[in-house]
Amino acid sequence: PPALLLDGITKTYKSKAGAVDALRGVTYHFQRGSYTAVMGPSGSGKSTLLQCAAGLDKPSTGAVVLNGIPLHGLNEVALTKLRREQMGFVFQAYNLLPSLTVYDNVALPLRLTGKRPRRTDVHDVLRQVGLEDKAKRRPAELSGGQQQRVAIARALITQPAVFFADEPTGALDSTTSRQVLELLRTATDRSGQTVVMVTHDPVAAAYADRVLFLSDGVVAGSLDRGTPQQIA
Numbered sequence: 001p002p003a004l005l006l007d008g009i010t011k012t013y014k015s016k017a018g019a020v021d022a023l024r025g026v027t028y029h030f031q032r033g034s035y036t037a038v039m040g041p042s043g044s045g046k047s048t049l050l051q052c053a054a055g056l057d058k059p060s061t062g063a064v065v066l067n068g069i070p071l072h073g074l075n076e077v078a079l080t081k082l083r084r085e086q087m088g089f090v091f092q093a094y095n096l097l098p099s100l101t102v103y104d105n106v107a108l109p110l111r112l113t114g115k116r117p118r119r120t121d122v123h124d125v126l127r128q129v130g131l132e133d134k135a136k137r138r139p140a141e142l143s144g145g146q147q148q149r150v151a152i153a154r155a156l157i158t159q160p161a162v163f164f165a166d167e168p169t170g171a172l173d174s175t176t177s178r179q180v181l182e183l184l185r186t187a188t189d190r191s192g193q194t195v196v197m198v199t200h201d202p203v204a205a206a207y208a209d210r211v212l213f214l215s216d217g218v219v220a221g222s223l224d225r226g227t228p229q230q231i232a
C-alpha cells in the first residue's frame with residue numbers, strides 16, 4: 001500500500017455563521033519515500049488536509065489510510081499509539097518543552113512510547129541535525145533555527161514512516177531553511193521515509209519530488225519534478 005492514502009476526504013466545519021467546506025473530496029496517494037509539498041492559496045484547505053492526514057482531526061467523509069491501516073478504524077488510544085510510533089511532526093511552532101534539556105526533548109517521544117532511549121540514538125540524531133554539543137542546553141538558550149533542528153531531531157528519533165511538516169521554514173533564515181529541508185530530504189533518500197510538507201515557500205517546494213496544489217478544497221493539480229501532470 002502507499003505510505004499514506006487520502007481517499008475522497010471531505011471536511012466541513014459547522015458554526016453558527018454557517019458551514020465551511022474546507023475539503024471537498026481529496027484523493028491522493030503518497031508513495032513510500034516520496035517528498036511532497038502541498039501548496040495553494042490561503043484558505044484552500046492545506047492545514048485541514050495536514051490535520052486530517054495526521055489523524056489530529058477527523059474528515060467528515062472519506063478515509064485516511066496509513067500503511068494500509070484506516071485511521072477511522074482506530075480508537076483514540078490506538079490512534080495516539082500509531083501517531084507516536086509512525087508519524088513525525090515538524091510544525092512551525094517548535095513545541096519544545098522549555099523545562100527540559102535538548103537531550104530530554106529529543107528523547108521524549110521514545111519515553112512516551114514506553115521505550116528507554118539509548119544515549120547513542122539520541123546523540124546520533126543530534127549529530128544529524130548538527131547539535132551534538134547542545135544536548136545539555138534548554139530551548140531558550142538556542143536560536144530559532146537551532147530550536148527547529150531540535151524539533152526535527154525529536155521527530156527523527158522514532159524513525160517515523162511519515163513526517164508531517166507545516167511551514168517548517170516559515171520562521172527561519174535562508175541558510176537554516178536549507179539545512180532543515182535537506183534533513184527532510186535525507187530522511188526520504190536514506191531511510192525511505194515519506195514527507196508531507198505544507199509550504200508557501202517556493203524554495204522549500206523545490207526540495208520536494210512532487211507538488212500538490214490545492215484550490216478551494218480540491219486538488220487543482222500536481223507537478224512532478226518539473227513535469228506538469230494531470231492538471232485538473
Ligand code: ADP
Nearest residue numbers: 013020021022041042043044045046047048049
Ligand atoms: P489553508 O491552510 O490553506 O490556509 P485551512 O485548511 O486553514 O486553509 O482552511 C480552509 C477553510 O476552512 C478556510 O475557509 C478556513 O476559514 C476554514 N476553517 C479552517 N479551520 C476552521 C475551523 N476550525 N472552523 C471553521 N472554519 C475553519
Ligand code: ADP
Nearest residue numbers: 101103104107116117118119123134135136137
Ligand atoms: P534515564 O534512564 O533516566 O534517562 P540516563 O542516564 O539516560 O537515565 O539520563 C539521565 C539524565 O541525564 C537524562 O534524563 C538527561 O537529562 C541527562 N543526559 C543523559 N545523557 C546525556 C547526554 N549524553 N547529554 C546530555 N544530557 C544527558
